[in-house]
Amino acid sequence: MSSFDVLVVGSGAAGLTAALNLAGTHKVAVIAKGALGEGATGWAQGGIAAVLEEGDSFEAHVRDTMIAGAGLNDEKVVEHVVGAAPEAIERLARLGVPFAAGSGGERWHLSREGGHSHRRIVHVADATGSAVQQALETAAARHPNIRLVPDMVAIDLVAGRHATNFSTSGAIHGLYAYNRKTKRVETLAARATILATGGAGRAYLYSTAPRGATGDGIAMAWRAGCRVSNMEFMQFHPTCLYNLAVKNFLITEALRGEGAQLKLPPGVKGGGTRFMERFDERAELAPRDIVARAIDHEIKRLGLDYVHLDISHRDADFVRAHFPNIYERLLGLGIDMTAEPIPVVPAQHYTCGGVVVDLDGRTDAPGLYAAGEVTESGLHGANRLASNSLLECLVFGEAAARHIAASWGELPEPPQIRPWDESRVTASDEEVVIQQIWGEIRRFMWNFVGIVRTTKRLERAKRRIDMLRQEVGEYYRNFRVTPDLIELRNLLEVADLIVRSALSRQESRGLHYTLDYPQMAAQAKDTVLVP
Numbered sequence: 001m002s003s004f005d006v007l008v009v010g011s012g013a014a015g016l017t018a019a020l021n022l023a024g025t026h027k028v029a030v031i032a033k034g035a036l037g038e039g040a041t042g043w044a045q046g047g048i049a050a051v052l053e054e055g056d057s058f059e060a061h062v063r064d065t066m067i068a069g070a071g072l073n074d075e076k077v078v079e080h081v082v083g084a085a086p087e088a089i090e091r092l093a094r095l096g097v098p099f100a101a102g103s104g105g106e107r108w109h110l111s112r113e114g115g116h117s118h119r120r121i122v123h124v125a126d127a128t129g130s131a132v133q134q135a136l137e138t139a140a141a142r143h144p145n146i147r148l149v150p151d152m153v154a155i156d157l158v159a160g161r162h163a164t165n166f167s168t169s170g171a172i173h174g175l176y177a178y179n180r181k182t183k184r185v186e187t188l189a190a191r192a193t194i195l196a197t198g199g200a201g202r203a204y205l206y207s208t209a210p211r212g213a214t215g216d217g218i219a220m221a222w223r224a225g226c227r228v229s230n231m232e233f234m235q236f237h238p239t240c241l242y243n244l245a246v247k248n249f250l251i252t253e254a255l256r257g258e259g260a261q262l263k264l265p266p267g268v269k270g271g272g273t274r275f276m277e278r279f280d281e282r283a284e285l286a287p288r289d290i291v292a293r294a295i296d297h298e299i300k301r302l303g304l305d306y307v308h309l310d311i312s313h314r315d316a317d318f319v320r321a322h323f324p325n326i327y328e329r330l331l332g333l334g335i336d337m338t339a340e341p342i343p344v345v346p347a348q349h350y351t352c353g354g355v356v357v358d359l360d361g362r363t364d365a366p367g368l369y370a371a372g373e374v375t376e377s378g379l380h381g382a383n384r385l386a387s388n389s390l391l392e393c394l395v396f397g398e399a400a401a402r403h404i405a406a407s408w409g410e411l412p413e414p415p416q417i418r419p420w421d422e423s424r425v426t427a428s429d430e431e432v433v434i435q436q437i438w439g440e441i442r443r444f445m446w447n448f449v450g451i452v453r454t455t456k457r458l459e460r461a462k463r464r465i466d467m468l469r470q471e472v473g474e475y476y477r478n479f480r481v482t483p484d485l486i487e488l489r490n491l492l493e494v495a496d497l498i499v500r501s502a503l504s505r506q507e508s509r510g511l512h513y514t515l516d517y518p519q520m521a522a523q524a525k526d527t528v529l530v531p
């Protein structure tokens with residue numbers, strides 16, 4: 001058994017922020033299930049939202065966030081996060097994140113994205129996440145009190161029932177994790193554990209999220225007795241590249257912020273013309289749920305494979321300077337975005353729901369905290385406003401750290417923990433089954449629990465989940481764990497939480513749209529699942 005003061009699960013923006021804020025006073029271990037930079041943070045393109053120039057206001061940022069969230073945001077949380085945003089950006093700048101400066105000598109160049117009434121997104125060209133990840137990782141690697149542990153896959157949280165002197169305490173004392181290098185399960189004990197494991201996008205066939213976004217933290221917290229909320233609100237990004245070889249490359253919303261237009265492709269009635277104005281007066285800059293649904297509608301109505309996103313009317317040097325990575329990537333695929341439109345489709349992008357936390361990042365289980373995409377903090381409501389997510393990671397990563405440090409004396413020393421049950425030593429003889437079930441889940445989630453839902457489709461998905469639950473459960477009990485099996489078990493758990501949440505919401509609100517209940521109910525209510 002290895003012991004630490006604090007254990008952080010996840011090395012993205014939320015996890016590393018928490019670790020850096022604790023390391024002055026505590027010994028922290030940060031584990032990641034693969035390489036340290038493999039989470040969604042490193043993939044972020046657009047940037048981070050904050051009120052940073054005159055003419056903009058906290059009130060406007062709060063209002064935009066709440067309009068997108070369709071009545072389900074917690075206003076107190078929104079105000080807190082929006083108010084903390086400028087300082088969070090300053091902290092990143094001090095760590096060396098080279099945010100773009102304005103061309104007229106302004107400190108920041110601010111871009112605009114859907115749902116924002118003002119330019120307020122700081123960015124590092126079109127690869128903000130990579131710069132943020134690099135700066136946080138470098139700072140963490142330099143800190144003597146932070147131990148970075150890649151290739152360590154958390155399996156389950158450790159509570160009183162795992163102690164050698166069994167107790168019924170629901171307090172969390174660390175976790176069991178699979179070490180990819182030794183292929184053994186280790187026990188990691190800590191006085192406080194922070195889940196910063198990101199989202200669950202890979203429950204869907206088409207997603208912009210990285211391979212590891214399998215909802216591990218949500219599933220672990222759920223199994224440990226924590227409430228999970230608003231899982232039906234899966235965000236679909238309107239503009240993922242349509243390409244038969246490259247399935248998950250995002251085309252940032254900042255492109256639409258700089259005037260890119262959505263058009264029907266040639267060869268259909270109205271080909272080459274814009275269509276968003278028919279759906280919303282904000283046209284291409286309407287919130288994501290509206291744009292994604294409009295594209296989905298046009299694709300289905302006209303039997304298209306994709307629609308076009310066109311910025312070729314802007315000056316070519318401007319486009320290359322602002323979107324250098326996207327430009328190069330597309331050019332490599334034979335698309336010159338300065339001269340021709342980009343084929344795009346919606347794809348799953350962000351998990352709005354998650355583990356319920358308070359303003360200090362506390363979950364329902366004593367000693368267990370959570371921050372970032374794994375949580376439902378009240379910030380996003382029924383639909384996340386663009387570029388509010390990295391911000392949430394920074395604010396809640398810091399809040400969790402602050403609360404742990406302030407309440408250190410009240411957190412119990414971990415007990416002696418029983419080692420992982422090594423009786424399950426049989427290696428599976430049918431690894432291929434895991435891949436098959438994984439593919440099956442992602443396909444029916446895409447088809448039955450996607451952008452437009454019906455009760456019948458959700459029930460279809462639920463029946464499949466119930467059947468697979470038995471199979472996967474048996475598999476998990478009988479065979480030695482592997483990273484793929486750990487992820488499959490979590491993916492199925494999270495798919496179930498999504499479908500159950502979607503079935504219980506008998507209205508259309510934000511990202512949840514069902515043909516059976518197309519209206520929004522008078523009263524806005526969170527979906528809270530209690531284990």
Ligand code: FAD
Nearest residue numbers: 010011012014033039040041046047154198372373389390
């Ligand atoms: P992540 O950065 O996803 O990190 C998760 C970490 O948890 C990883 O280190 C992973 O290894 C680890 N982990 C997971 N499970 C386990 C386990 N079982 N055991 C051990 N470790 C585990 N948001 C914005 O605000 N602005 C943007 O411009 C933006 N652009 C985006 C572009 C793309 C393509 C995508 C996919 C998302 C974008 N987002 C953006 C969303 C944002 O990037 C994420 O919500 C945010 O980075 C999540 O950070 P996180 O720290 O919560 O998790």
Ligand code: SIN
Nearest residue numbers: 045046252253386387
């Ligand atoms: C994007 O750049 O379009 C993604 C921004 C986000 O997800 O917040």
